[in-house]
Amino acid sequence: MTGLSRRTFMAATGVGLVAPGIVTAAAAAGPNPRVEEVVGRSGVRAYLLREPSTPFISVRFVFADAGAAQDPPEKAGLANMASGLLDEGAGPYDSGSFRAALEDNAIRLSFDADRDGFSGRLETLNENRDLAVELLMLALTEPRFEEEAVERIRAQILTELRRRESDPNDRAGLAWFREAFGAHPYARAVRGTPETVAAITREDLVELTRTRLARGNLHVGVAGDITPGELADLLDAAFGSLPEAPQLPPVPATTLQRAGVVVEPLPVPQSVVVFGHEGIDRHDPDFYAAYVANYILGGGGFSSRLTEEIREKRGLVYGVYSYLMDLVHCPLWMGGLATSNENVKTAIGLVARECRRMAEGDVGEKDVADAKTYLIGSFPLRFTSNDSVARMLVTMSVQKLGRDYLERRNAYIEALTPEDVRRVCARLFSRDILIAVAGQPEGLEPTRAG
Structure with a gap:
């Protein structure tokens, strides 16, 4: 889950040592970066940069135009709340067993939302890849949104919102966007307010996954030890059962209001x-x-x-x-x-x-x-x-x-x-x-x- 984030610029001037599981700088940004485009049978596309030296992969994905700007004004914070709940139980796994499956197999799975997009991240060793892909697929297509998990995550968000009321960094950022964009969705806080977060229902969360997460607005980037053929199968297994197209009203272009x-x-x-x-x-x-x-x-x-x-x-x-x-x-x-x-x-x-x-x-x-x-x-x-x-x-794909x-x-x-x-x-x-x-x-x- 996220809110206003600051993009920083790296200050280092030399190339560091290459650790296990790391793609070398030369492979990523050399004269022949070897970026491949892979397409699954489901039509899902991904950019791939292979690094076969360590049996490990990282997957980043973004559902474009599915972020907080799509939240209804009275339910601001919906995308943020959903991002904190997709890994809290899905399919046959309740919240505890889902988290245990991730932790016991060294799988990292998380979701996030900003103003424009709804995104996710998966990291796994190849020996656990099938399970990792299954858990990702279930999180996207069969999230349980059980009452205990919903209320626990809601309480965490409300506590964080209360803390941020006295945080000058947050207050300045929120004020800037509110004044800059007026009635436009960009003016609203990604995390929402205590009132809007309290109003979010399980039905709202289910509707978000049904209407915003689809193959048609999906962008994927993958790096690590995986062949194009294996990645095509992964794309179909993880994302192939999503709806073909999202159901998203257009967000209007805007200018600064003041x-x-x-x-x-x-x-x-x-x-x-x-x-x-x-x-x-x-x-x-x-x-x-x-x-x-x-x-x-x-x-x-x-x-x-x-x-x-x-x-x-x-x-x-x-x-x-x-x-x-x-x-x-x-x-x-x-x-x-x-x-x-x-x-x-x-x-x-x-x-x-x-x-x-x-x-x-x-x-x-x-x-x-x-x-x-x-x-x-x-x-x-x-x-x-x-x-x-x-x-x-994935940024290259989205942009x-x-x-x-x-x-x-x-x-x-x-x-x-x-x-x-x-x-x-x-x-x-x-x-x-x-x-x-x-x-x-x-x-x-x-x-x-x-």
């Missing part, structure tokens, strides 16, 4: 700030230039401008970051920081100033060259395990990047010129920013624009 500053009063000595505006779509020709621009501004860890100006020069924060967020119906540029209440206004002003500098073209050739060197050189570090490879493969994306990706970045990045900075960073603050910021008044 800019300005919103304050969530919270009695804490340090405020949390979430900021952002509309980003650039993953398939926009300017995406890679925006990716490099964001690295320079706030995605590069200690080498970023925001860190240099706000942390290193002035000591106002321990960390500040920004990133591109790939929401399907409204891509975003987002960021965040935390600082003492008396420094919030100054820190926010510095974020706005650095955005203006970027928008006005203050980006040098060395800035761009250094960013390109890091983003190309660090790419193999995303492939440190079978699971990280499977996660990349329709193509089976050869791993071969093409670095060339897109290498081809960028400083002029490309400056042009896109003017497009990306000239937009008005929406800022949400949770805490007791001194001298900062709520404002409204847009």
Whole structure:
């Protein structure tokens, strides 16, 4: 189960040792990545990267457009609650025996939900693969949703929601999305509220699995010791009995509803700030230039401008970051920081100033060259395990990047010129920013624009 998550950028610069069960960086991101597309008799497709050295596989899958944006407003948190219940008993297994079957056989099975998708993860040794696939199939097609499990998971969610009411990170994030999207489903909390979670019934959970989980919106990525023929059989066994097509109303495209500053009063000595505006779509020709621009501004860890100006020069924060967020119906540029209440206004002003500098073209050739060197050189570090490879493969499928994306990706970045990045900075960073603050910021008044 999940809520608002922050995408982070890896700061390591070298390739680590290869542990058992790990796909090598060279295999994943070398000149011939060997990604294969496998299709089962049921029509289910998967991207596969084979690593036969260890008898172990990782499977990642996503049901696109089946996430929290599909939850009815009065049942917000439904997808999140379902993700916590699918492995709490299915078919002939009650909750205890299902969990025992996973743990006794070293099988890892979990589910998750975000705004756009409903996802899952399976990891197993080959000797237990048949059982693992059976448990996955049962979880997706015959979940029991027994009263004890439903009420136990509901209680856990309600406890977590109560805890998060005093968490400035959560409060700032929720406020940002609420103000940014108004009546759009993206405005609602992925975890829901105490009132909406209390309203969810067993029938709602059954309806979710019946209407949202189907072969037609399924994307799969697999890494490890499995042949294409074996994977085709796995796809049919795990997913072949799902409905052919989901029954999903369309989620409308949207834009940010406002800019300005919103304050969530919270009695804490340090405020949390979430900021952002509309980003650039993953398939926009300017995406890679925006990716490099964001690295320079706030995605590069200690080498970023925001860190240099706000942390290193002035000591106002321990960390500040920004990133591109790939929401399907409204891509975003987002960021965040935390600082003492008396420094919030100054820190926010510095974020706005650095955005203006970027928008006005203050980006040098060395800035761009250094960013390109890091983003190309660090790419193999995303492939440190079978699971990280499977996660990349399923992302490639969901975002329709193509089976050869791993071969093409670095060339897109290498081809960028400083002029490309400056042009896109003017497009990306000239937009008005929406800022949400949770805490007791001194001298900062709520404002409204847009």
